[in-house]
Amino acid sequence: MRTVLRIVLALALLALVGLGVLYWMQPRPLAPVGDASPPGESAPVALRPAQPDPTTQLIAKGEYLARAGDCVACHTAPGGKPFAGGRAMPTPFGNIYVPNITPDEETGIGLYTPDEFYRMLHTGISRDGKLLYPAMPFASYTKVTREDSDAIYAYLMSVPPVRQPNRPHELRFPYNKRELLVGWRALYFKEGEYQPDPNQSAEWNRGAYLVQGLGHCAMCHTAVNRLGGTQESRAFEGGMIPNQNWYAPSLTSNREAGLGEWSLKDITDLLQTGVSNRGTVYGPMAEVVYHSLQYLTDEDVRAMAVYLKSLPERDTSPPPPSQARLVAPEVMELGRRIYDQQCAMCHGEEGKGYPPAYPPLAGNQSITLYSPVNPIRMVLNGGYPPGTRKNPRPHGMPPFSHMLTDDEVAAVVTYIRVAWNNTGTPVTAAQVNELRTIIPE
Structure with a gap:
């Protein structure tokens, strides 16, 4: 009998212990921060979302801006590694080979500081003091803010470094003399960050900043003269794209591609998807949409459309009759x-x-x-x-x-x-x- 009694007591004690464990394991709501904890319990830890890493945010912003500037299109050779350069850019003066902008310290921009990178974008002068040829759109990138330049720099420094030596340009005399660029810069380069127009909306100014700066749209949509320069007074009036045998239509003439009569939806569709009810992009513009514009936010594409639609019409002559x-x-x-x-x-x-x-x-x-x-x-x-x-x-x-x-x-x-x-x-x-x-x- 004593043995049976001991077994019963042991089982009862085991059952009590099990019930206690189940009680303590059941979920309880956390008390709000600052609330008093129940007697005998420690104060619960409040659950807060993890704070995003500032460096990660800066790199992500730089990647977005680099897409807006379409950097990968020029600085990546067909079949080559991203940003490793080596692509030949035909010009009326000979071939220019695009440089390596990966963070490789020997052949890329790994030794650049943020200050030197900004100077290169803003003034068209490399780290070693060389004047850059205007195939690099520094005449547009000069409008980029220092904050955005630092973000692009952070992103480029985060991509895998590629050791690929830069090829020398193949330019005919006298265009292979960099010192002559001093004269070109005096005629066609105006340094300065974009200054918002206080008479326009924030959306219009954002669109103007993207179109005039990182988008460097005027590089194609403005006629280029024999010296490879453009006149600001004729910006966006259209012209042949040198050595590509495509015509970039005027954005200021409703007889060509002027957008004054387009709806904002048709403009944004064309920029972001490549097709709209008014037309379709092919050739160089298709590359811009593919590499760059499709990745921009709806808000930024709309801002660009608002600015482009507002460009003043310079060709007001009536269309000719059917020929x-x-x-x-x-x-x-x-x-x-x-x-x-x-x-x-x-x-x-x-x-x-x-x-x-x-x-x-x-x-x-x-x-x-x-x-x-x-x-x-x-x-x-x-x-x-x-x-x-x-x-x-x-x-x-x-x-x-x-x-x-x-x-x-x-x-x-x-x-x-x-x-x-x-x-x-x-x-x-x-x-x-x-x-x-x-x-x-």
């Missing part, structure tokens, strides 16, 4: 027949297209530009809008250079430039042949 009367009837008929066979299925019998997948041709100002280079190249080489996060599978344009002769390409491009009351001018077979020999990039 169809200048086209020989047989050429017009040939162009119409080719269009019906090859183009109408996507762009419609009346050229209205099926936007945004297939852009309209009727009333499309990019088709009727003074220079016919862009539509000729599209017919010859085809192309795709950029694949972007908001348009990952864009519809492309097939090439026809292997199917159509110079005369046939000239006829169909002429047709789309003058049909449907379009106001373009006729195209010749010689113009087509000149572009046919260019290897598309």
Whole structure:
């Protein structure tokens, strides 16, 4: 009996211990910070979110700004490592080879200090005192604030270093004499950070800062003279992009790509996705959207659109009448027949297209530009809008250079430039042949 009693008492004690353990293990709400704790209990620890690391935040900001400046597009050779340089940039004066801007101390910018990096962006003078050639858009980057420069510097110093020596430029005499850049800078370079316009909204000023500074949009959309310089008074009036054989249309003329008549949605769609109801980007602009603009926030893209839409119209002359009367009837008929066979299925019998997948041709100002280079190249080489996060599978344009002769390409491009009351001018077979020999990039 004593043994049985001991077993019963032991089991009862074990049960009490188990109940106590279960009681203490059940979850309890934490008392707010500063509240008195229950008697016999220590004060609970309040749960607070972890504070973000300032260095990580600075690097993330720098990465975003480097995308806004499209640094990777120039400083990465095809198939090369990011920012390691080595890419040849053809200019009218010879090839310029883009430098390594990884943090490698021997061949990159690893020895740069934040002050030296800012001086390079702001003044176009390297760490060793050399004047940079204006293929580096320091004339635009001078507008970048010191705060943003420091963020870009922090990001570049965080990327993997690549030991890749910089190739010397291949410039013809006398353009290989850097000391001559002193004269170029006196004519075409104005140093100074962007100064907000107090008469404009914060959104407009943000857009102006991005377009004029990191975006360096004027580099393409302003005509370049024989010395490789641009006139501020003619900014954004359009021009041929040197050595690329693409025409960057005027942003100040509603007869070209002036955006005064566009909605903000159409502008932001074009900038951020590469397609809109008003048109589609190809060529160099497609690269800008792919590498840079698609990664900007909706707010920043809208700010850029607000600024671009506000650019004053400088070409107020009325559009010319249709130039169809200048086209020989047989050429017009040939162009119409080719269009019906090859183009109408996507762009419609009346050229209205099926936007945004297939852009309209009727009333499309990019088709009727003074220079016919862009539509000729599209017919010859085809192309795709950029694949972007908001348009990952864009519809492309097939090439026809292997199917159509110079005369046939000239006829169909002429047709789309003058049909449907379009106001373009006729195209010749010689113009087509000149572009046919260019290897598309």
